[in-house]
Amino acid sequence: MSQTPDASSVALPDLRSFTAEELKEQMLALQQPAYRAGQLFTQLHRGVQPEEMTNLGRALLALLREHYRWPLPQIEKKLVSSLDGTVKYLFSLEDGACIESVVMQYEHGLTICISSQVGCRMGCRFCASTIGGKVRDLNASELLGQVLAAQKDLGRRIGNIVLMGIGEPLDNYDNVLRFLKLVSHPDGLNIGLRRISLSTCGIVPRILDLAREDLPITLSISLHAMDNATRDELMPVNRKYPVETLLDACKTYFETTNRRISFEYTLIAGKNDSPEQAEQLARLLNRHLRTRTQTMPIHVNLIPVNEVEETGFRHTGAAGVRRFAEVLEKNGIRATVRRKLGADINASCGQLRRAYNREKETLS
Numbered sequence: 001m002s003q004t005p006d007a008s009s010v011a012l013p014d015l016r017s018f019t020a021e022e023l024k025e026q027m028l029a030l031q032q033p034a035y036r037a038g039q040l041f042t043q044l045h046r047g048v049q050p051e052e053m054t055n056l057g058r059a060l061l062a063l064l065r066e067h068y069r070w071p072l073p074q075i076e077k078k079l080v081s082s083l084d085g086t087v088k089y090l091f092s093l094e095d096g097a098c099i100e101s102v103v104m105q106y107e108h109g110l111t112i113c114i115s116s117q118v119g120c121r122m123g124c125r126f127c128a129s130t131i132g133g134k135v136r137d138l139n140a141s142e143l144l145g146q147v148l149a150a151q152k153d154l155g156r157r158i159g160n161i162v163l164m165g166i167g168e169p170l171d172n173y174d175n176v177l178r179f180l181k182l183v184s185h186p187d188g189l190n191i192g193l194r195r196i197s198l199s200t201c202g203i204v205p206r207i208l209d210l211a212r213e214d215l216p217i218t219l220s221i222s223l224h225a226m227d228n229a230t231r232d233e234l235m236p237v238n239r240k241y242p243v244e245t246l247l248d249a250c251k252t253y254f255e256t257t258n259r260r261i262s263f264e265y266t267l268i269a270g271k272n273d274s275p276e277q278a279e280q281l282a283r284l285l286n287r288h289l290r291t292r293t294q295t296m297p298i299h300v301n302l303i304p305v306n307e308v309e310e311t312g313f314r315h316t317g318a319a320g321v322r323r324f325a326e327v328l329e330k331n332g333i334r335a336t337v338r339r340k341l342g343a344d345i346n347a348s349c350g351q352l353r354r355a356y357n358r359e360k361e362t363l364s
């Protein structure tokens with residue numbers, strides 16, 4: 001079913017973007033009893049559409065139609081890995097924009113990796129999501145909608161969320177914060193903040209803002225290089241917020257929230273994968289994040305780079321990855337190598353949307 005509403009209905013507020021309290025105010029303004037808001041919130045946030053709600057009544061449905069909209073992302077493409085059951089969705093949104101979400105199966109249940117923006121403006125050189133730049137931010141309802149649409153399709157509960165798909169979540173700060181509030185609400189999806197990770201390329205002022213929110217989410221920092229020259233080249237954000245500034249912000253984050261931070265390090269052959277670079281990584285992490293009074297357990301997730309046609313980067317071989325990990329471990333840093341899921345469906349975010357947009361360009 002295609003959901004391309006006319007321009008007038010797009011201007012109406014999205015019913016799923018309201019918090020429980022705001023929805024109560026909305027319903028009161030429409031002279032509806034307060035219990036209605038509670039009923040609506042619970043059902044909307046479990047993916048039920050108002051037209052499917054048996055307890056709503058025709059008059060109220062008509063009233064809602066007059067005042068609101070309630071779009072859900074539509075499945076444009078769905079790929080299932082025959083290797084490990086990883087499911088990748090290409091979703092289309094109301095305005096035709098496409099985003100990707102990936103559902104991974106772990107022993108402890110399903111984890112969804114969601115997108116935070118349509119495209120990305122951070123410009124990381126190895127990343128497929130940023131090639132066409134940023135089109136727009138996702139709103140809170142579209143962030144939530146990815147979880148709801150995937151859960152509805154799979155018929156199984158998704159218990160964990162990682163904000164590691166297309167986009168930079170801290171470049172869409174307010175919508176992401178609203179989303180965190182909505183998705184963790186006990187009357188809604190009720191996914192605990194401890195089960196949510198947010199990954200950032202390192203927008204320092206927003207990391208400090210997030211520290212002040214003091215949420216029990218897990219913060220992940222995409223490091224990928226420790227010397228400013230290499231990081232400047234790989235990740236333009238580093239020219240504004242260099243390594244030392246970023247690590248200081250991480251320290252403040254840890255001291256404020258008492259939550260450990262996890263670090264991502266994508267290994268690219270000949271760029272950032274030498275044993276000397278591993279030494280430097282360990283040295284700087286230890287210097288900035290260990291103090292006499294407080295010690296943050298330091299964990300680095302090593303990811304062999306996913307080869308994206310346009311970037312020309314090659315991944316580090318297994319022996320190189322092992323050597324890099326050994327140097328870290330020797331220096332007291334826990335290192336794990338990210339297990340590659342969905343290898344047969346190109347499960348890393350950004351690549352399916354890229355291929356789809358290219359296909360559309362060729363056709364038009």
Ligand code: SAH
Nearest residue numbers: 126127164167168199200201222264305306
């Ligand atoms: N913008 C956020 C979240 C999205 S990217 C961030 O930068 O953290 C999620 C992770 O995938 C980041 O660590 C990112 O650097 C990494 N990544 C992007 N492209 C990649 C590629 N081609 N191979 C391996 N990792 C990649």
